[in-house]
Amino acid sequence: MKPNVLAKKIGFYALIIIAWQGIDSAEIWPDNIFPSPFEVLEDLAYGISDASLFFGIGTSLLRLVIGLGIAIAGGLVLGIFMARVETVNQTIGSLVLGLQSIPSIAWVPLAILWFGLTDSGIIFVTAIGAIFAVTINTYTGVKNINPSYIEAARNMGAKEGQLIITVLIPAAFPYIISGFKQGWAFAWRGVIGAELLFSFLGLGFLLNVGRQLNDVSQVIAIMIVIMGIGILVDGVVFKRIEDKVMTRWGLR
Amino acid sequence: MKPNVLAKKIGFYALIIIAWQGIDSAEIWPDNIFPSPFEVLEDLAYGISDASLFFGIGTSLLRLVIGLGIAIAGGLVLGIFMARVETVNQTIGSLVLGLQSIPSIAWVPLAILWFGLTDSGIIFVTAIGAIFAVTINTYTGVKNINPSYIEAARNMGAKEGQLIITVLIPAAFPYIISGFKQGWAFAWRGVIGAELLFSFLGLGFLLNVGRQLNDVSQVIAIMIVIMGIGILVDGVVFKRIEDKVMTRWGLR
């Protein structure tokens, strides 16, 4: 990150924290429903000192990576299929959108039924939460490829399999990346949500403990950790890939 | 829909129901945790006969429309801003991704705090759930616009405001539509999830009732209704817009 970008970011988040402290000092809401940044920091420090936070993050991230991996693989295949075979779009495609409108909470009974109280159940809920974003972005990206790229490739003898690898995926890549980015956010949300419901280690579990104990500052502390990791991954992983792709395509 | 498309769809869903009946007949799981399609149908018929289902659907849809409306308006503005102003992207943009990874369940305390136990609280959770998909798709769409369109428009005297209306939105429209589609799915999921947590009328409430009364067939019946509406809206609203746009762009 360039120094001035970093400065902007730091400034922005500092501003938010100052505003937060300001609202807290104005005493509009009592502390039990609106804690000060300091209290939240304390909770964070505590979580760090007894390592429970790191353990939670580690557990959640591991589940996330597996779930997201499945979602990405499945979403890519499904999205390309839907874009290329109209029948698949008309059948499975419509189902995917339907499935996506079901909240994770409703998947939990099925996940428990199929996988029991295992990591697999959480991973299932995670993957289900993310797959749609990957699928639909891949689909849209592939559908909107300039037809002359496909024509040129076919003309030069590319068969469907080669076409997918050498044209469809690279041509739709700017959108596929966007799908991964969203898939990531939804998977992250999915894993936390599932942990919350399964109450089975991880950050979601810690969040649930905060909620059950009506400990708002712990809830906010965990939310900040979740967001922080989200922002970090976006900045470190996705932003870079995106910048690279955009530069290459002459869009920047 | 053309007759053969309809036939394909009916065939596909018939197949799913047959498979379901097959699993049920195989008696892998007891009926009280895995009901047969017939039992679910019975529950649906019951919900229709006492009109509770329609009332639930109506309530949920109303909340959805408002929440989605807010998400679409906000997401469009935010997405375009992020794509056009790098500073906005670096600051608010990164925050959006972070916010999106927070599960709706974690928003509920804040929603209750800010809006109380009102429709507004549910709408807030709904809009928060959907806004990101709209934002990020708009962002991606605008970022990937062929630069020569923008150059041509600027050359012919379009200022930023006109550029947005006459070029950025129409040029990114295939992706914006995809954002709406995803926004819809997440808003629908958001509204159900919020109703479930607020326990306050609507389909989500009915789903929760099914869970609390341990009535698996009611849970599945409501899930099917949720999905059905998702599929219907996709087929009737989004598919049409998409087809129209694609035809006009020569992509079909």
Added chain:
Amino acid sequence: MGKLEAKNIEKYFKHDGKQLKTLDGINLNVNDGEFVCIVGTSGCGKSTFLRTIAGLETPDSGKILLDGQPLSDTGPDRIMVFQEGALFPWLNVRDNVEYGLKVAGIPKEKRNEISHRYLDMMQLTQFATSYTYQLSTGMKQRVAIARALVMEPDVLLMDEPFAALDPQTRDLLLVEMQLIWQKTKKTIIFVTHNVAEAVVLGTRVLVFSHRPAKIKKEVEIDYQRPRLTDDENLLPYQKKILAELRPEVKK
């Protein structure tokens, strides 16, 4: 009105990690109402120069003045016909042509009237409601020309506008262009790789050297109008220009 000055324009592009000098200090004065044609080898920097005048490219040094005022941004006073159409695929042919007028706030009726005139000139009336994917390459090019002409700007920048047209259509448009120019007396800068075309249109033809581009030669064409491509009297001008151009390719 349309007096254009380019002062020592330099432009670099990055290729393979190295800076590639593209415009090498171009100096040019174009008087109001002049019709200047530019010829040069493929990739020498003609489009880049035109884009710089349009305000779409920022020069690494030097500046562009319009009527003595330095320019920094795009403006509807300098309308460009892009080498690669850049038509809007979400608008039909008529709406594409009317785009600039709409942006300028011209009322619908007036717009229709103007666009009708130019679509007719481009023989596209029949395709007014077609979308760009339904057009042949040459038809798209004609839409792009019409889209620029309707604007009647102080300075018209045209980047190989006739490249995809058959000789007959091209000849017709060469006459039309001369009529328009004579009537409106606008400043026109016209890039072409067709020397005959340059000689028919220009009051002056500039020959660009190969990368980095410099103005290698200027040829005044002082001859009656309207000129036709097969006018034998124009051949000497063509020869002169070709002779300047030839050594550039093998460089």
Added chain:
Amino acid sequence: MGKLEAKNIEKYFKHDGKQLKTLDGINLNVNDGEFVCIVGTSGCGKSTFLRTIAGLETPDSGKILLDGQPLSDTGPDRIMVFQEGALFPWLNVRDNVEYGLKVAGIPKEKRNEISHRYLDMMQLTQFATSYTYQLSTGMKQRVAIARALVMEPDVLLMDEPFAALDPQTRDLLLVEMQLIWQKTKKTIIFVTHNVAEAVVLGTRVLVFSHRPAKIKKEVEIDYQRPRLTDDENLLPYQKKILAELRPEVKK
């Protein structure tokens, strides 16, 4: 090898709700190793015809035969240079040129060797690692030509490949094309709006009538090679063709 027959090809397109007849029963026999040029007005249907041969457009009636076999799909036996480049923006120049070879499974070293040769011919060696947005229009066109030539197909379909090139570069490539053709004796179908070009290249020039396209006239060019554009002996052929073409525009 490369004997191509078009039998009564008809094609309609929808415009403004009405069916527009574009190809009006075209019959054509091209022998193996012939070099056929097609000229016609803008929008008459040249590209559509070429795309039909390539298998990218399905005719509404009639069929295309290659060596007596009816064709239905695309195939690497008929490689096309598209009128609008269709280069892959995610690949650099070299990878674009090597694309077809890679798809055909040619090993990397061999590919590099071939692409190097053609990039050199197109004077693009310096830009091998550039991406398409970094190229001028004429450079893109040359990449597209190289991408097709490396394939050495039975039938080469070229849709105005030299349209964006300056006369010098074009003259060089006209000679190269003739050499390649003489060496490989492939079948080439070449669309152009430049009659001089058609006459230099073709063993036969077809004049298409304006929409709907029919073959209005065939002109055999029986003259020694390599031919040059400024060869006065070719002028009569040009005149003949232009005379056929002229009435088509005002239609």
Added chain:
Amino acid sequence: TFFSDSDQINEDKIRVAFFPSIGHIIPIVGLEEKIFEKGIGEEKQIETKLFDSGPQVIESIFSGSIDVAYVGPGPIINGFLKSDGKDIKILSGAASGGASFIIQPNSGLESLENFDGKRIASPQISNSQDVSLRYYLESHGLKSVEKGGTVFVLNISNPDIYTLFAKGDIDGAWVPEPWATILVQELDGVRLFNEEKLWPNEEFASVLLIVRTKYLENNPETVQKWVESHEKTVTWINSNPNKSKSLFSNFLMDYMGKSLPTKIIDESFSNITITSDPIKNSVIIFAERADSLGYLGRDGYNLDGIFYNAVLNVNNGDL
């Protein structure tokens, strides 16, 4: 709250929260029989709000959108402490007992030696059953896995406990009514014991009536009337058990579109004592147990003033 109904505009109402569950039969029957309506009179309108999670009730009280509520002791103690004793007061008891330890028939959990590696579920972290289960384990020298022990304690919602129990994925569950009975009747679970067996006098507060302190200060008479009606309802229920059960069943039907089988309602109800005695002692003990499990924060706790004693003529229990 910031964006919605503030206290001022809601002073002509009394907003009551409870669960659609058998332990909350007092507000259900009292509202159906119009006992509360008569007791409160004309000047306040009763607004009901159904919940299914205690912490959320507390959140709603914090945000001022609920005035009185029926909740279990776990969330009440948390809420009281989190608001530094300011936002909540316990007015009265509502139910005692009503939780059981249900085990799989062949799990071997009858004997404490067999707990190693077993999976036992309770509904929510820090709720009444969870505290009881964990305390039960610790008092027998057993530890849960996350504390370095051998027993898996799983916090999952009741419906999911049901599914897991049916699949045989869990060996036991510490659940409230009616889930305890459902596990027994539908899934052949064995009721190892009723939780009250572990408490002094075999009684402990499982549902309590609380009030938002601000509301109490502004509307002491309304609250007084509510508590009196609450008392009346307790008496009514205890003298009309069958009528009460069918009212409960009808309530489920009306509000949720479905009811539970009569057999389940009967057995569940028989495991609960409806009383207005808050059994203060059990609340204090509960807090001690929760604290010993680390649920009450890192800085100690103080329950002074959690019981509101200024209401006259009602059963306030004694300490």
